[in-house]
Amino acid sequence: MAINGDTEISARTDVGADEDGCTCAVDEHRPDLDDSHRDLRDDEFWRHVPAYAELSAAEFHDHRFQSRNCITTARKLREVLQDGASAAFYADVEAGVNRSTMSLRLSPYLLSLINWDAPETDPIRTQFLPLASRFRPDHPELHFDSLNEQADSPVAGLTHRYRDRALFLALDTCPVYCRFCTRSYSVGLDTEGVEKVHFGATLERWEQAFDYIRQHSEIEDVVVSGGDMYNLKAEQVELLGRTLLDIDHIRRFRYATKGPAVMPQKLVSDDDWVGAVAGVAEEGRRRHKQVSLHTHFNHPAEITAITQQGLNRLLDRGVIVRNQTVLQRGVNDNVAAMRGLILRLSYLNVQPYYVFVHDMVRGVEELRTTLQTAIELEKEVRGVTAGYNIPAFVLDTMGGGGKRHVHSYEHYDREQGIGVFTSPAVRPGQKFFYFDPIDELNEAQQTRWADADERRNIIESARQTVSR
Ligand SMILES: *Cc1c(COP(=O)(O)O)cnc(C)c1O
Ligand code: SF4
Secondary structure, eight states: OOOOHHHHHHHHHHHTOOTTOOOOSSOOOOTTOOOGGGOOOOSOGGGGSGGGTTOOHHHHTOHHHHHHTOBOSHHHHHHHHGGGSOHHHHHHHHHHHHHOSSOOBBOHHHHHHSOTTSGGGOHHHHHHSOOGGGOOOOOTTOOSSTTOTTTTOSBTTEEOOSTTEEEEEOOSOOSSBOTTOTTTTTSSSOBTTBOOOOOOOOHHHHHHHHHHHHHOTTOOEEEEESSOGGGSOHHHHHHHHHHHHTSTTOOEEEEEOSHHHHOTHHHHHOHHHHHHHHHHHHHHHHTTOEEEEEEOOOSGGGOOHHHHHHHHHHHHTTOEEEEEEEEOTTTTOSHHHHHHHHHHHHHTTOEEEEEEEOOOOTTOGGGOOOHHHHHHHHHHHTTSSOGGGSOEEEEEETTTTEEEEGGGOSEEETTTTEEEEEOTTTSTTOEEEEEOOGGGSOHHHHHHHHSHHHHHHHHHHHHHTOOO
16 A cells, blocks of 8 residues: 555545635535425324325324325315316316226325325326326337246246245235236226236235245245235234244245335224234344345435334334335435435435336336436435445346346346346346336337337347347
8 A cells, every 4th residue: 555645635535625725524515405305394294185184193194094194096185175176177087097006095194294285296196196188198018917927927916037036016006006917917996998817815825835945945035015914914014024034044034015115004903903013023143144125215204203203113013114116206216306216215224226218118108217317316316324324226127037137137228218237146147127117218219119020120220239
């Protein structure tokens, strides 16, 4: 190591002496940066919704009230909001719901957090209430079960794609229904255009999945998802958890749930359910196994004081909580939202784990972003806080290649909107494509994609640029 005066001086310069002679280590020349991620909403934000105007905090934050009063139809939305939105908006929602692949289900909590002065551009509205006027035509290469989960399923509702991990869909209902759901092939009620494959929470199907896991000793890790395990009873959470802990080769598993993001009240007051999760995690620790909870927050506005109160009950009991986010156009595809989300989650000691590029599912094209958006955002947010709290920006490849880091493409033609990835650890020798949304391309490229022969040419020449 060279220890001389020059090196020392230049090293100090790096720390921050600029033209003004300021030597502060922290950059104070970014007035756009602040600590607003710590200001968790603690007002009675529901009172501006006519149907909730008279509710006290105790009434509104009762988790039974929340789950019994979910908005499931456009008519119900109108009853609750009354003149809080325009007739044109209601008509737009109704037409949107009719065209949607997912059924409508929105908690009073989320509904109240929407900015009803500008619902068209609100990030929570965008995720849960479809507007027909915003629909964009699907990319011609999109499929329904875009991740090929059904093809990788040895048992109904169990996907075994990565050697040491299995994904178990424990049930097929959720506390809310997200427009962008990857599992629109199974989750929720059948809709106008979609008849779904159902995975009910039956003991018989669970036993088949447990048997498969028992027989495959290479599996060390299970993702318990759905649907959403927020909808499991405490006894089911416990049965599932203890069964997995009893399998010797299972070393860790996660319960994945959207619940804390959409109905945090349950964490505050459903003692049985919280007790079941925490009890399983404690039993796991006794056996030197790791049990964690994976949440699904997408925007800082979804996180309020009640969220912190709920999550603290898990932290109190030592449960590890991580978060997975879906990148969506008009929701969190800008630096302020993504930075705010990462800092706010970190502040609550929820570890931001993944940001997923929106899957190539049908019917939600206006929510997808280009790959370039994900790449740029990753660059912008890396460094804002501890490295272990910076999520990995990944793409879950269509066709079952698994998750790939957005920067790891083998080929990306931004003009044509096509990316090519490989996945040596999961499907060696295969190539996987990502297609940017058509409406983000220029007109000439849009015309090419509309033509079936041209389309094959684009894909073939992209494939050939990658030799491995
Ligand atoms: C995402 C996923 C997993 C878990 O992957 P991690 O990278 O460990 O989070 C397991 N199985 C399937 C099918 C998945 O999609
Ligand atoms: S909670 Fe999860 S599984 Fe359920 S609709 Fe939303 S994304 Fe899909």
